[in-house]
Amino acid sequence: MSHKIGSEIALKIQRLTVAYDSTPALWDVSLVVPAGVVMGIVGPNGAGKSTLLKSVLGIVPKLSGEIHIGQTSASNRKNQVGYIPQKTTIDWDFPITVRELVLMGTYGTLGWFRRVGKMERKRANDAIARVEMDPYADRLIGELSGGQQQRAFLARAFVQDAPLLLMDEPFSGVDATTEKTIVGLMHQMREQGKTLLVVHHDLSTVIDYFDQITLLNREIIGTGEVSRIFNQSLLQKAYGDSSVTKHAIPSEKLDARYTDGEGNQLAD
Amino acid sequence: MTSLLIWTCAISVVTACACSICGVYLVAKREALISDGLGHAVLPGIIVGFLIFADRNSPWLLIFAAFTGLGMVIFFQLLRRTKLVDVDASLGIVFSAMFSGGVIISSQNLRNIHFHPECIIDGNIAAAALDTLIIGGYDLGPRTFWVMLTVLAILIFFVVLLYKEMNVMSFDELFAKGIHLHPNRIHMIWLGLVSLTTVCAFETAGSILVVALMIAPPAAAYLLSKGMLDFFIWSGLIAVVSALAGVFLGYNLDISPAGPIACCAGISFLSVALFAPKQGLISKIIKRSKQRHLLFKKIFLRAMEQNHSGRLDDSNLLWTRREQDLVVRQCLRERLVIEQNGDYIITNLGLEEATSTNFEFFK
């Protein structure tokens, strides 16, 4: 199936430079994410992948550049961006149930001091139902399986109803089945018109999971359709070491899928 | 200078050296707070040992109490392994409970003997300096001095013996496991030695000084040194200086030297943290502002390169006017841009600079 790519822009980053201390983590990054695609961000360790997400979230101060989310400037990002954190950064022993976690998605509209009301609870319940987590709504998050945990966080993003969803390495530390579930959910989100920006590590699955990718190593090495970007020379430029990338691209797979060459859509 | 003062200095110096050697490895392993735990947890061992052996000079007491310290570590690790309690919290729970037990037993049974509860905090070097060791009619000086010297010798022996292993372990535990170094075994041996040192230093130094001397000098040394050997030497040096300064400060204020030594160790740490040539706060701030300046220059040139109008489009640059002016002036000076009729024009040199993005340059 094909998407109306290019008609609408979900995220536009212009000439962004970000530095922690003084070393640039992102250097002159410009990037356009069309609405309704699943875009992977791929690059070596320390390439600034998480920093890119954090600057879209407005957490790290930028030195130059602009970020537009949808039609608005990033300063008004309250319910424009959903965020699913890396599994390892969450304290799974925190005493919180799925329902409460999902309710957190409503805190953005509530603001300081206001408490959760009936409206919010209903929205949370709807979101839980959408990811089919009703039976587990009152479980602690630590008691869930890996796939259920990701679904709970997806439900939180649903509640926010944000058109753009950022995921930080959703596949790190999960088993193969869970990984499949998450990919299914990602594509389901896309069907609903959401845009997903996913930091990704595993080069061998890039072709299957994403519509578009961005190769990043502090600068943008390449961005666009997987078929156009995901090639040996660009990968080598990003990783600077051929041994990492040599076996990453199953070349026959690429050839089989993209016989037309450039500009083709990723078939599902 | 009286001989008592000299012996006080000697005891403090030896104690300081022993503690700082212990601390080096703990700081490198990111377990500095274990020393805080041990400083508290050996108390019940010392008290109960005293009740059992009825002789505070007994080496059995020292060994018994050292094992109590090791017991704290084992308790702590067991608790951690249940994963029911957060790591930091389990350390805090275990050592505070053991310390409470020690304080209660001592205030019930030993209030009028040697272990006055207040001595738990800062020890009693003056008393220790008076308690001399007499062998065959010769006065050899305070017993504590010889005990601490023995401990120091044992520590140095183990450091020499395990130098290579510890060096590897402090920096890369997985690698150490890979080459079959038994990091756990060595770790436990070392914690046992730390515990022994804590016990022996306790009566002279009290828990506060043990903790201060185990953390502050190694922490300062960490900012000054490049390798493990440097680390040990700096740490020992700072500990000795703090000990001497502390004894004289305490002497002049007419108080027990433990608090002043801890204070001096703290001050030497703070001065290192501020003024250390590479890792100090001041040099870091200077270096950082220099690099930030370089970064601004590059961003500015990039903006100029892409912007052919020759005017600086500052809507994308999110820094203050002052920062911008500084950068522009520097670029003019280096002839990376030139000024023409109020506009800036980028030179070929500037273009070259703008297109090269060598990140190593920033490090």
Next chain:
Amino acid sequence: MLATPTAREINLLTDLFEDYTFRVVLFGTSIIGACSGGVGCFAYLRKQSLIGDVISHSSLLGIMVLFLLSYLLTGTGSKSLWILMPGALLAGTSALLLTRLLFNHTKLKSDTSLGVMLAIFFGSGVMLLRWVQRASDPVIPGRRGLNDYLFGMAAAMTTDDLWMIGSLAIAATLTLMLCWKEFKIYVFDSTFTHSIGYRTTLIDNLLLITLVIAIVIGIQAVGVVLMIALLITPASTARQWTKSLGSMVILSAMIGVFSCAVGCTISANYANMPTGPVIVLVATAIFLFSLLFAPQRGIIARALARRKYSLSIDRHQPSEEVI
């Protein structure tokens, strides 16, 4: 010595409850227990338990400095909490901020930064304490009893102190209740909190101040050395029994009150019983009990469940631990 209470001792106990001073002390320590138990949950969940240790030890320096200041200004060292408490708050907060400075701007790790600050602040505090207490001149009036800040002496609490403790505790509790939602989401997921438009530095600072308040109000009764236990032991205990943050905080506060009340009663009944250690031992006993017997999470419950599981599938459970 501890023994089973005899009739005479029980009589003594009822006498105690009628005693006004004892009621003040009991009420005061209960407030302290509730406050530190409740706030301690947030420190525990943020994995910052040992920060409490640094704050409490550091507060000794603030207390000594303000004691000496009051001596210089009035000629008598004041031990009123209204005067000493601001010093403790200031010292605790600055120790924490300096720790952060070290951690953020040097290559020192968090444990070392914490340890160093503890050593500096507590070392200087003890030094000043010893100087005030030394035998030679100047003899500072009012210096007796300063020692009790080390291990706590609940009996030293006056009605005036109770008002101070009470008002600070109310301030902390109100902050906690008003910013409940914000604290909860921030402690759980600070990145997300920032991303939905909250000012996380503000939340962080509020949480920090609440924590410092909860710690310093207890140092008179429990002592700077052991205040950490009152902060984290009830929280760790409550974590074993509860499934939500709300119930965890309430249970933890209740455990704090109970430990303090029991500890304070024991301490008042027997000679040479410093209050702090007794309170800590009571809290630790409850903790150990919970660790073993808590439903679901408890060690015994888990062992039973594992046994049942391995019997039901008739083979060994795959090992859980991957290190």
